[in-house]
Amino acid sequence: MSIRLVKETARRLLKECDTFVFDCDGVLWKGADVIPGAPLMIKHLKAAGIRTLFLTNNSMKSRSDYAERFAGMGFEGVAEEDIISSAYVASEYLAAQLPAGSGVFVCGASGIYRELEKVGLKPCKPFEEEYKGKAWDLHEVESIPLDNNVKAVLCGLDIHMSYPKIATASRYIKNNRAMFVATNADSTLPVKTGFLPGAGSCVSSISRVTGQEPIVTGKPSVDPLASILNVAAQLYDRKRSSNVAPFHPSRALMVGDRVDTDMMFGRQAGMRTLLVLSGVATEEHVQEHTSEIDYVTSDLGEFVHYISDV
Amino acid sequence: MSIRLVKETARRLLKECDTFVFDCDGVLWKGADVIPGAPLMIKHLKAAGIRTLFLTNNSMKSRSDYAERFAGMGFEGVAEEDIISSAYVASEYLAAQLPAGSGVFVCGASGIYRELEKVGLKPCKPFEEEYKGKAWDLHEVESIPLDNNVKAVLCGLDIHMSYPKIATASRYIKNNRAMFVATNADSTLPVKTGFLPGAGSCVSSISRVTGQEPIVTGKPSVDPLASILNVAAQLYDRKRSSNVAPFHPSRALMVGDRVDTDMMFGRQAGMRTLLVLSGVATEEHVQEHTSEIDYVTSDLGEFVHYISDV
Known part of the structure; x- marks a missing residue:
């Protein structure tokens, strides 16, 4: 209780x-x-x-x-x-796994690029800038050249997610054996009027193609x-x-508004957990998840x- | 055997x-x-x-x-x-479920649009044409107006799949209770040089956001x-x-090159099955799936x- x-x-x-x-x-x-x-x-x-x-x-x-x-x-x-x-945790994790200067194919926003650069990795030029305004057919998607220096795909919430980008990320993972890392796997991004796709939506489109689940560096x-x-x-x-x-x-308190990320992480990391009702979770979540919420x-x-x- | x-x-x-x-x-x-x-x-x-x-x-x-x-x-x-x-099966299915003239939000190619029109449904103007060349921010994605006549989202292989399109399809399903139908859920599209994302990749990005699996009208x-x-x-x-x-x-033979679609469908529909090795499946599949392949x-x-x- x-x-x-x-x-x-x-x-x-x-x-x-x-x-x-x-x-x-x-x-x-x-x-x-x-x-x-x-x-x-x-x-x-x-x-x-x-x-x-x-x-x-x-x-x-x-x-x-x-x-x-x-x-x-x-x-x-x-x-x-x-x-x-x-994005910081993912970058630190990748820096520990890969040689300095390794390339990273990014599905995500500017925060990821900056954190990767800070740890000495080389994010590729954003896909949407590289191919700005291009109209694609399937053959052209298939023919996108891959950069052999790319050793990882890092996926977060990406407003520029697109079929050619999913295809390229998947080819890096399956053909070039790049690592597959996700900043988080939240299914939705809560916004004022309801919800938008979360990082988990971008991630799952790649997982489905490659048959591989990413290493997730975010909560939980x-x-x-x-x-x-x-x-x-x-x-x-x-x-x-x-x-x-x-x-x-054991002497730390995790304070969050989501059960599936904050409370789960806190519990699994051995911390006490405090749920605030000012964000995503409601009284219903409190009733349903008594074992995760202290x-x-x-x-x-x-x-x-x-x-x-x- | x-x-x-x-x-x-x-x-x-x-x-x-x-x-x-x-x-x-x-x-x-x-x-x-x-x-x-x-x-x-x-x-x-x-x-x-x-x-x-x-x-x-x-x-x-x-x-x-x-x-x-x-x-x-x-x-x-x-x-x-x-x-x-x-695309034809999906359109026939939707026509049987929805009032004539109902709108359908399509993630897919021209074949789907033509089949929907043939059965008297109204596919929305393709999202990528409606918003051609637009640069998005999250707030604009959140503010995309929904058409109340849309009663279904139909998703197939879509080279124009994008974050704003995933968001809009998901909002139709969750906010407007539109039906969620997929032409098929193949994870990959085999091409000469390897593979591209299949319809299943487009579908899974929406499923992840909505928490709903689609009705799939293709094999298996x-x-x-x-x-x-x-x-x-x-x-x-x-x-x-x-x-x-x-x-x-019982007097029909299903002839196909994929175990997960053709052979599974043939078996589950009560047909005999013949696998040809001229496409996706290899001798390894034959060894692994003896119960699906006659x-x-x-x-x-x-x-x-x-x-x-x-």
Whole structure:
């Protein structure tokens, strides 16, 4: 049974957890709107000496883009190193697997390209720029030249996904034995008016052709995300000369708005989990997924209300 | 154990089967090349009073396009009505389910549009023409207007598949409760240099977003394909004043080059099955799928060689 957050529970969590890991969209903000109370919540945690880290499956922006977004929305003291995006995790993972300078065929947005470059890999020129305005027939798709330096296909949410691009990614994987990595596998991207296809839709079109499932580096996958989270916690301590105990999942709280990504990751990584109802999940999810959710609260505004006079 | 075709078996099949149902690509031709002996095989069967029907998962052409192709490749006496394409079956199926004049959002090629028009449904203007040359952002994709007359999404192999198109198809299915039908779900399209994404790749990107699997009207699905095959056999008889017994699967032979579509359909529809090795399947498939394959031969040239002095 999930525990509804009240003043007493909220304050106990602050004593028992030295690390709070936050999902971003649906938790801190929703689209362009800040969730009321969220910046204050982060401020309170920092003042209480609690590590605050941010874990997002969104692969569209780079970590430096995110740092700017945090500042612009009124979150104080959030550094690039505190933010762990799926594009960053995927890039770190690929850098550990491939020789420096290896080519990567990308299905995704600019955030992925920037993170790959930062770790010394070479993303191909975006497919849609390479073949801008081209009208295709099947024979031309079949004849697209492959670059032998490409050792991996990295797929995220890609607004430029197209049949020729799916074909080329699939040929890299099957013909050239390129690694197949996905930033995340979310089926949908929630938007104001409903939903759009998530990264999982782009990924599944390639999986279906190749018969291969990708290595997923976003939530709810634990590996390699959990180890990168650990590294991020160490960097956080070094930067702030923190004197809390070294990071350990049992003393960490995963705060998120989705069961299938945030709560699943938190549970499988050995963390406590707090579901906020300000994003995707509803009361129904709370009833259905009691084993993944330790705590529930309506939003961070409620949480900070309970702890604000600590 | 599958039986390798020899002279005796080939001639016995001719006595015991009054209907031969052929897959096209990989059986009668391979890309632009006719399989040697295939036109002669069809000619012999017709001369022997055996029904010859043609069943293809390819949804790119209409049945009249196909009839022209048969004639151009030297196959004599093949009428439009003898050809059962997945686009035709899907259109017949939708016409039976929806009010006349209903709109259909199509992910696929011209063959689908023509078959839909023939049964009195209204395919939307192709998405790629409607938004030709447009550069998209996520907000614009989210704001694409939906047509309330659209009652179904029909998906086949679509060289114009794109993120905005996947999004729109998914919104029709989830928001407007449109039916979701696929001409077929082949994972790949075999081509000379290897493979391209098949209809199944286009379909799976939508399935992943909507959480819904489509009704598949192509092989290996039995329903509604088997009943339309039955109707085609009756038309065949009427046109040719045939005096063989009414069509029955137990006296029909399914001839194809793929186990996962042709052999599976033949088996599940209660027909005998003959695998030809002139297309996708290899000797390895023969060893692995003995329960789906009754007979095996290298190609139709070998078959006609055995029966040519009947």
